[in-house]
Amino acid sequence: MGxxxxxxxxxxxxxxxxxxxxxxxxxxALVSAYWRPVYKYVRIKWRxxxxxxxxxxxxxxxxxxxxxxxxxxxxxxxxxxxxxxVCLDGFVANEIKARGRLKRGGEVSFVPLDFxxxxxELSTHPAALGAGVALGADPDEDxxxxxxxxRGLFSDAVAxxxxxxxxxxxxxxxxxxQRYDLDDSAEVRPTYAQLAAELGIPATQxxxxxxxxxxxxxxxxxxxxxxxxxxxxxFRLEARELLGTDPASRPA
Amino acid sequence: MSxxxxxxxxxxxxxxxxxxxxxxxxxxxxxxxxGGMGTVYRARDRELGREIALKVVRxxxxxxxxxxxxxxxxxxxxxxxxxxxxxxxxxxxLPDGRAFYAMKLVRxxxxxxxxxxxxxxxxxxxxxxxxxxxxxHAHGVIHRDLKPQNVMVGPFGEVLVMxxxxxxxxxxxxxxxxxxxxxxxxxxxxxxTGHGVVLGTPGYMAPEQAAGDSSLVDARTDVYAxxxxxxxxxxxxxxxxxxxxxxxxxxxxxxxxxxxxxxxPWDRYADVTALARDVAAFRAGxxxxxxxxxxxxxxxxxxxxxxxxxLLVLAYLVMRVTFLAVFGR
Numbered sequence: 001m002g003x004x005x006x007x008x009x010x011x012x013x014x015x016x017x018x019x020x021x022x023x024x025x026x027x028x029a030l031v032s033a034y035w036r037p038v039y040k041y042v043r044i045k046w047r048x049x050x051x052x053x054x055x056x057x058x059x060x061x062x063x064x065x066x067x068x069x070x071x072x073x074x075x076x077x078x079x080x081x082x083x084x085x086v087c088l089d090g091f092v093a094n095e096i097k098a099r100g101r102l103k104r105g106g107e108v109s110f111v112p113l114d115f116x117x118x119x120x121e122l123s124t125h126p127a128a129l130g131a132g133v134a135l136g137a138d139p140d141e142d143x144x145x146x147x148x149x150x151r152g153l154f155s156d157a158v159a160x161x162x163x164x165x166x167x168x169x170x171x172x173x174x175x176x177x178q179r180y181d182l183d184d185s186a187e188v189r190p191t192y193a194q195l196a197a198e199l200g201i202p203a204t205q206x207x208x209x210x211x212x213x214x215x216x217x218x219x220x221x222x223x224x225x226x227x228x229x230x231x232x233x234x235f236r237l238e239a240r241e242l243l244g245t246d247p248a249s250r251p252a
Numbered sequence: 253m254s255x256x257x258x259x260x261x262x263x264x265x266x267x268x269x270x271x272x273x274x275x276x277x278x279x280x281x282x283x284x285x286x287g288g289m290g291t292v293y294r295a296r297d298r299e300l301g302r303e304i305a306l307k308v309v310r311x312x313x314x315x316x317x318x319x320x321x322x323x324x325x326x327x328x329x330x331x332x333x334x335x336x337x338x339x340x341x342x343x344x345x346l347p348d349g350r351a352f353y354a355m356k357l358v359r360x361x362x363x364x365x366x367x368x369x370x371x372x373x374x375x376x377x378x379x380x381x382x383x384x385x386x387x388x389h390a391h392g393v394i395h396r397d398l399k400p401q402n403v404m405v406g407p408f409g410e411v412l413v414m415x416x417x418x419x420x421x422x423x424x425x426x427x428x429x430x431x432x433x434x435x436x437x438x439x440x441x442x443x444x445t446g447h448g449v450v451l452g453t454p455g456y457m458a459p460e461q462a463a464g465d466s467s468l469v470d471a472r473t474d475v476y477a478x479x480x481x482x483x484x485x486x487x488x489x490x491x492x493x494x495x496x497x498x499x500x501x502x503x504x505x506x507x508x509x510x511x512x513x514x515x516x517p518w519d520r521y522a523d524v525t526a527l528a529r530d531v532a533a534f535r536a537g538x539x540x541x542x543x544x545x546x547x548x549x550x551x552x553x554x555x556x557x558x559x560x561x562x563l564l565v566l567a568y569l570v571m572r573v574t575f576l577a578v579f580g581r
Binding site for chain 2: 177189206217
């Protein structure tokens with residue numbers, strides 16, 4: 001998990017900062033949020049093999065950091081997510097053309113990137129199933145990138161929720177959330193009564209615990225989303241698409 | 253942690269936006285659908301041990317009165333006690349400040365997703381819709397968004413008119429209940445109900461409604477929409493794109509649809525009951541008021557309507573003639 005500066009829009013603003021430390025912190029957060037969708041996108045859309053995709057992912061962020069290309073984002077023209085994907089397309093296209101030339105930027109590293117885990121996640125991706133990842137059929141580019149970005153956001157938020165619950169001694173609360181909202185093992189969702197019996201708590205507590213964890217999840221998600229958006233308008237648009245609701249409409 | 257599956261991701265997205273039901277007797281089972289301003293959930297009432305539909309309205313910007321309007325909708329629905337109108341069980345405000353109401357969970361399929369049935373059965377459904385809407389009209393409520401998606405047909409043939417979210421209450425100062433989010437609605441307009449604001453669904457909206465002139469909206473506006481509904485069930489087209497019923501639709505039915513969907517309200521049926529009477533008359537093989545049949549058509553209709561006694565008389569006459577021919581010499 002990368003650190004998320006508390007101030008609003010700090011990541012997008014931070015990557016354009018002249019101060020190297022601020023820029024570095026912002027890039028760590030940016031890479032945390034985007035490396036998975038970038039890697040999977042390169043694997044599926046550009047049909048690169050694992051090593052190549054991992055190299056391209058690292059080089060993309062490293063070069064963006066060195067050259068400050070992502071700092072040239074103009075909020076009026078597009079969402080940051082779209083801008084980043086377009087930059088990535090340009091970068092990969094140029095890299096493929098310029099193969100053989102000396103790679104640059106490889107010495108810059110950010111937060112650890114677990115490509116093996118990403119590869120495992122990719123093995124269940126519909127575009128990769130049955131045909132091998134590199135043979136994915138013409139995917140919906142923005143849809144694919146967005147879906148993986150959303151998955152990354154939720155994964156981070158769930159990890160943060162788990163950590164905060166454990167730190168606060170609220171493991172039962174998280175267990176309720178995990179069994180009801182997270183687990184894929186059961187075909188049919190357990191009822192609150194079943195969960196209550198399983199965890200030895202009253203059914204009303206299941207409602208309360210779920211309400212608490214969902215509220216926390218929502219807060220953590222919106223906090224991360226806010227830090228990755230360049231403007232209020234972009235944040236609200238993304239939040240609406242992410243949760244189907246306007247974050248300004250009720251307390252987060 | 254392991255990767256989130258697509259299914260888990262879907263659940264989490266729903267969960268992050270799920271209403272806070274702590275302190276209530278309800279628990280969410282799943283999401284049924286979402287519209288422009290709210291969401292309908294399948295929920296379980298723990299006290300009564302039954303499943304219900306829970307409608308939770310989001311609070312959009314610039315419309316702080318939406319919760320009040322939702323309560324009005326619930327109250328209006330509560331007073332429309334009719335087998336064809338979904339009953340409201342409970343209203344309230346959730347701990348997160350969102351207004352909600354609980355209503356009967358309607359099982360079945362919306363009209364446009366109904367498996368192929370006979371024309372007579374489809375006409376019966378339209379008649380049931382007319383009955384429910386006529387009842388609402390009698391209580392001063394105009395639906396304003398009648399369409400196949402808002403008509404549910406249950407497994408035992410029961411017919412329920414859904415989504416009264418944009419209904420207009422005749423005589424109340426704020427002339428509608430506001431847009432809502434019951435599944436099947438696709439309102440793009442904000443919930444404002446003033447003059448010039450268009451609420452409803454293209455293809456089913458009467459011209460006066462499409463023009464945004466709420467002062468001209470009355471029971472005949474619903475007559476128009478039911479005419480469009482009738483057109484759909486007759487042509488098998490449920491997307492509202494056909495301007496006229498045509499093809500194999502019998503002429504009297506076409507005439508009923510034309511009268512119901514007349515551009516000017518005064519050229520339509522005066523009320524839904526009159527429309528229902530004509531549909532029932534057609535179904536029974538009787539004359540419909542919307543169609544001036546010629547002598548041949550009248551004879552044919554009467555022949556079809558009374559085919560059994562006519563066949564019996566004919567059989568008797570044939571037997572009599574045969575008897576006379578053989579034994580009458």
